[in-house]
Amino acid sequence: xxxxxxxxxxxxxxxxxxxxxxxxxxxxxxxxxxxxxxxxxxxxxxxxxxxxxxxxxxxxxxxxxxxxxxxxxxxxxxxxxxxxxxxxxxxxxxxxxxxxxxxxxxxxxxxxxxxxxxxxxxxxxxxxxxxxxxxxxxxxxxxxxxxxxxxx
Amino acid sequence: xxxxxxxxxxxxxxxxxxxxxxxxxxxxxxxxxxxxxxxxxxxxxxxxxxxxxxxxxxxxxxxxxxxxxxxxxxxxxxxxxxxxxxxxxxxxxxxxxxxxxxxxxxxxxxxxxxxxxxxxxxxxxxxxxxxxxxxxxxxxxxxx
Numbered sequence: 034x035x036x037x038x039x040x041x042x043x044x045x046x047x048x049x050x051x052x053x054x055x056x057x058x059x060x061x062x063x064x065x066x067x068x069x070x071x072x073x074x075x076x077x078x079x080x081x082x083x084x085x086x087x088x089x090x091x092x093x094x095x096x097x098x099x100x101x102x103x104x105x106x107x108x109x110x111x112x113x114x115x116x117x118x119x120x121x122x123x124x125x126x127x128x129x130x131x132x133x134x135x136x137x138x139x140x141x142x143x144x145x146x147x148x149x150x151x152x153x154x155x156x157x158x159x160x161x162x163x164x165x166x167x168x169x170x171x172x173x174x175x176x177x178x179x180x181x182x183x184x185x
Numbered sequence: 186x187x188x189x190x191x192x193x194x195x196x197x198x199x200x201x202x203x204x205x206x207x208x209x210x211x212x213x214x215x216x217x218x219x220x221x222x223x224x225x226x227x228x229x230x231x232x233x234x235x236x237x238x239x240x241x242x243x244x245x246x247x248x249x250x251x252x253x254x255x256x257x258x259x260x261x262x263x264x265x266x267x268x269x270x271x272x273x274x275x276x277x278x279x280x281x282x283x284x285x286x287x288x289x290x291x292x293x294x295x296x297x298x299x300x301x302x303x304x305x306x307x308x309x310x311x312x313x314x315x316x317x318x319x320x321x322x323x324x325x326x327x328x329x
Contacts, residue, residue, distance in 0.1 A: 121292075127289075127290070127292075128286060128289035128290055130289070130295065138322070140325050143322050143323075143324055143325070144270060144324050144325070147269075147270035147272070147324045148269070148270055150292055152294045152295060153272065153294060153295070153317070153321045154321060154322045154323075155320060155321060155322065156322055167320065170315070170316060170320055173312070173316075174312060174315075174316040175295070178297060178309065178312055179295045179296060179297060180280070180285050180296045180297065180298060181285075181296075182285055182286050182289045183282050183285070183286065
């Protein structure tokens, strides 16, 4: 992590997880907590709430801009493909790396997500240990090695 | 199945280091190299000497390139309906924020900086292999 303007060695990394399964939310929280103490995990449980968070609307007026978004595809109210399309068509939001994290292995979902400009596509393993390993690999790659766009 | 990687890089030293690091990390990678932006686009569009070029599973793209620079290569890839789904990873020495923001605006899939030290460079290539070529679901190869 680069030093910020105040000379701090690191700052909080804001992650937005868009996920409707309480079990998966909890597993993701626990795995990130173990992997990286600097991560602030924000959770929205449907697509409408995700867009309200990103646009700082309603209850989310004070929401931080996420450094990265982890997006499930199958969501209530507004589905993940629609959320992805809205993010990537918004001049202000489109630079936020958006990682698809879903149980779907369907080729149609993979190709559609890349067409809609997902930054990468990961499928959620069912086994707990494999799920933890995946979250750790997201941390090791996206939140450690990658240069993320600065907060604009 | 082989994974086809297109490395767009003009520095012979970096090409060699990348080749060696991929060879250590994953035997099933075929690394193709284009040394400038014009050659990269010819490879991707199967023009001239590249008429039999495979479609890459992933592109590793330097920003500062002769003939056509990496930003323009990236813009061409992401504006092409056939090529735009190929994950394109920026791999450059630049840490300038303008380059980072511009690359994400042009829909780079991610932005990585090349370390100067050899062992760190090898470890970055291994991480690219472990993440992009092992974990990530890449779009399936389509017949041309």
